[in-house]
Amino acid sequence: MSFKNLDQLYRSVIMDHYKTPRNKGTIENDSINIEMNNPTCGDRIHLTLQVEDGIVKDAKFDGEGCSISMASASMMTQAVKGKDVETALGLSKTFSDMMLGKDYDDSEDLGDIEALQGVSQFPARIKCATLAWKAMEKGVHEQEKS
Amino acid sequence: MINQEIKSYFPILNQEINGNPLVYLDSAATSQKPVQVIEALENYYKFDNSNVHRGVHTLGNRATEKYEGAREKVQKFINAESAEEIIFLRGTTTAINLVAQSYGRANVGEGDEIVITYMEHHSNIIPWQQLAKERGAILKYIELEEDGTISLEQVQAAVTERTKIVSMVYVSNVLGTMNPVKEVARIAHENGAVMVMDGAQAAPHLKIDVQQLDCDFFAFSGHKMVGPTGIGALYGKKALLNEMEPVEFGGEMIDFVGLYDSTWKELPWKFEGGTPIIAGAVGMGAAIDFLNEIGLNEIEKHEHEMAKIAMEKMGGIEGLEIYGPKDPAKRAGIVTFNLNDVHPHDVATVLDMSGIAVRAGHHCAQPLMKWLEVSSTARASFYLYNGESDIDRLVEGLRSAKEYFNDVF
Numbered sequence: 001m002s003f004k005n006l007d008q009l010y011r012s013v014i015m016d017h018y019k020t021p022r023n024k025g026t027i028e029n030d031s032i033n034i035e036m037n038n039p040t041c042g043d044r045i046h047l048t049l050q051v052e053d054g055i056v057k058d059a060k061f062d063g064e065g066c067s068i069s070m071a072s073a074s075m076m077t078q079a080v081k082g083k084d085v086e087t088a089l090g091l092s093k094t095f096s097d098m099m100l101g102k103d104y105d106d107s108e109d110l111g112d113i114e115a116l117q118g119v120s121q122f123p124a125r126i127k128c129a130t131l132a133w134k135a136m137e138k139g140v141h142e143q144e145k146s
Numbered sequence: 147m148i149n150q151e152i153k154s155y156f157p158i159l160n161q162e163i164n165g166n167p168l169v170y171l172d173s174a175a176t177s178q179k180p181v182q183v184i185e186a187l188e189n190y191y192k193f194d195n196s197n198v199h200r201g202v203h204t205l206g207n208r209a210t211e212k213y214e215g216a217r218e219k220v221q222k223f224i225n226a227e228s229a230e231e232i233i234f235l236r237g238t239t240t241a242i243n244l245v246a247q248s249y250g251r252a253n254v255g256e257g258d259e260i261v262i263t264y265m266e267h268h269s270n271i272i273p274w275q276q277l278a279k280e281r282g283a284i285l286k287y288i289e290l291e292e293d294g295t296i297s298l299e300q301v302q303a304a305v306t307e308r309t310k311i312v313s314m315v316y317v318s319n320v321l322g323t324m325n326p327v328k329e330v331a332r333i334a335h336e337n338g339a340v341m342v343m344d345g346a347q348a349a350p351h352l353k354i355d356v357q358q359l360d361c362d363f364f365a366f367s368g369h370k371m372v373g374p375t376g377i378g379a380l381y382g383k384k385a386l387l388n389e390m391e392p393v394e395f396g397g398e399m400i401d402f403v404g405l406y407d408s409t410w411k412e413l414p415w416k417f418e419g420g421t422p423i424i425a426g427a428v429g430m431g432a433a434i435d436f437l438n439e440i441g442l443n444e445i446e447k448h449e450h451e452m453a454k455i456a457m458e459k460m461g462g463i464e465g466l467e468i469y470g471p472k473d474p475a476k477r478a479g480i481v482t483f484n485l486n487d488v489h490p491h492d493v494a495t496v497l498d499m500s501g502i503a504v505r506a507g508h509h510c511a512q513p514l515m516k517w518l519e520v521s522s523t524a525r526a527s528f529y530l531y532n533g534e535s536d537i538d539r540l541v542e543g544l545r546s547a548k549e550y551f552n553d554v555f
Binding site for chain 2: 067
C-alpha cells in the first residue's frame with residue numbers, strides 16, 4: 001500500500017526530531033516551568049525555559065505523545081532558543097497561522113518548523129502540533145503577569 | 147441472524163474514506179444508525195411532533211403516546227418491573243450524575259465510603275469524586291487483577307459496612323472486560339450499600355435483565371446502541387426513586403406550584419424537568435426494535451466471535467500488545483492495543499488513510515491508563531455490522547503502519 005498523503009505529514013525532518021529530539025530534559029535554574037496536556041488524547045509536555053533580559057537563553061522539554069507533538073516540541077525549543085521573547089511569541093503566531101492554513105509571516109527563518117506545514121491537512125492532528133507552542137505562550141504570559 | 151445484509155441497513159457505512167471503503171471500528175465511542183432509526187426520527191418530526199403531557203390536541207396525544215411507548219420499550223429491553231422505573235435523560239453521564247446528586251447527597255455522609263474500580267470511565271469516577279469531596283466521604287478503588295479483570299475477593303475486601311454506594315462498569319470501554327456485576331451487587335447488598343451499574347458498553351451488546359442482576363441503578367446511552375445521540379436512560383428501583391429528590395426543577399416535573407413551594411409529579415416524570423427529549427426517545431425505541439429483531443443473544447455471540455478472531459489475527463503481528471483479558475469469552479467486542487514504537491495517534495492516522503476508523507487516546511479512562519502504565523492506546527471496537535473482512539482490513543492496515551514507520555525511521 002502506498003501512502004503518498006502520509007508523506008506530507010510524516011516528513012523525514014519530523015521523524016528525525018521524533019527519533020532524536022533536541023533539547024530533551026529539564027533546566028535546573030529555570031525561570032519558566034510549565035506543564036500542559038491535551039486532555040482529549042493524553043499528550044503531555046513539561047517545558048522549562050530560562051529567560052534572561054528578555055532573551056530565551058535555554059529551552060528544554062520533556063513529556064510523552066505522538067510523533068507530531070514530540071517533534072513539534074523539539075523544533076519549538078530549537079527555534080526559540082537565543083531569540084528574544086517577542087520574537088518567540090511572533091514565531092508562535094506564525095506557527096498557528098500555518099496550522100490554520102492561513103498566509104503566514106515568513107520573514108523570520110522558520111528552519112525545520114516549515115516541515116510541519118503538512119499537518120494543516122490533517123485537522124485531527126493540529127492540536128498535537130500546537131501543544132508545545134501553546135505551553136510556551138502560556139509560560140511566557142504567566143511570567144509577564146507575575 | 148448476523149450477516150452481511152445487516153450492514154446494508156446502515157447507509158453511512160456505504161462510503162469511501164480517503165479513497166478506501168470505510169471500515170468503522172469505533173462503535174464503543176458511538177455506534178452508527180440504521181435507516182429504521184433515521185426514519186423513525188424523520189417520521190416523528192414530519193408527522194407527530196408536538197409537546198408531550200399537555201394540551202388536548204391530537205398531535206399532543208400522539209407525541210405523548212410515542213414518548214411513553216418508547217419508555218415501555220426500554221422497560222422491556224432491560225426487564226424492569228415497571229415503566230415508572232425508567233427515566234429518560236441525556237445519557238449515561240447524566241444518569242450517574244443524577245444518582246450521585248440525588249441519592250448520594252441524601253445518603254452519603256462524612257466517613258462513608260463509595261467504592262468504584264480502576265477500570266471506570268470518567269463518567270463513573272468524577273460524579274463520585276465530587277460527591278466524596280462535598281460530603282467528606284471516602285472514595286475507594288478496587289484493584290484489578292493482572293489480566294484486567296475484577297476478583298470478588300478484592301471486592302469483598304473493599305466493600306465494608308461503611309460503604310454506601312458501589313458503582314461499577316459492566317463492560318469496560320477499554321479492556322472489554324465483562325465484570326461479575328451480579329455477584330458484586332450481592333456483596334454490596336450484604337453490606338447495606340446500593341449497587342450502581344454503568345451499562346453504557348453492556349446494553350448495546352448483551353441481554354440486560356436488571357431484576358436478575360439485582361442492581362439498584364442501571365445507566366446507559368442510546369447512541370451506543372444504534373440510537374440517536376442525546377438520549378439515554380436511568381433505571382432505578384422504584385422504592386429508591388420514590389425516596390429521591392429531583393435535581394432539575396422547572397416545567398414538566400411539577401404537580402402543584404405555589405408562590406413559595408411546589409410539589410412534584412409521580413415517577414418517572416419528577417426527574418424529567420423541561421420539555422423531554424421526545425424525538426430522541428422515539429429514536430431509542432426504534433433502535434431497541436431493531437436490536438430485538440436481530441436478538442441480543444445473537445449480537446453477543448457475534449461479538450465474542452469478533453473478539454476471538456481479532457485477537458488471533460492481531461496477535462500475529464509482531465510487536466502488537468493487546469490489553470485486557472486474554473480469554474475472548476471474558477470480553478466484549480473491544481480490542482485495545484499498542485503497536486511497538488508507533489504512537490497510537492500515528493497508528494490511527496495511518497489507518498484513517500486506509501479508510502479504517504479506530505479510536506486513539508486515553509478513552510476517557512485516565513486512571514486505567516495509569517494502571518496499564520501507558521499514556522494512550524488505540525482501540526478497535528466491533529458491533530453487529532462488522533464482519534471478519536473488517537478485521538482483515540484492520541490487520542492489513544496495522545501491518546502497513548508498521549512498515550511505514552519502519553521505513554521512515
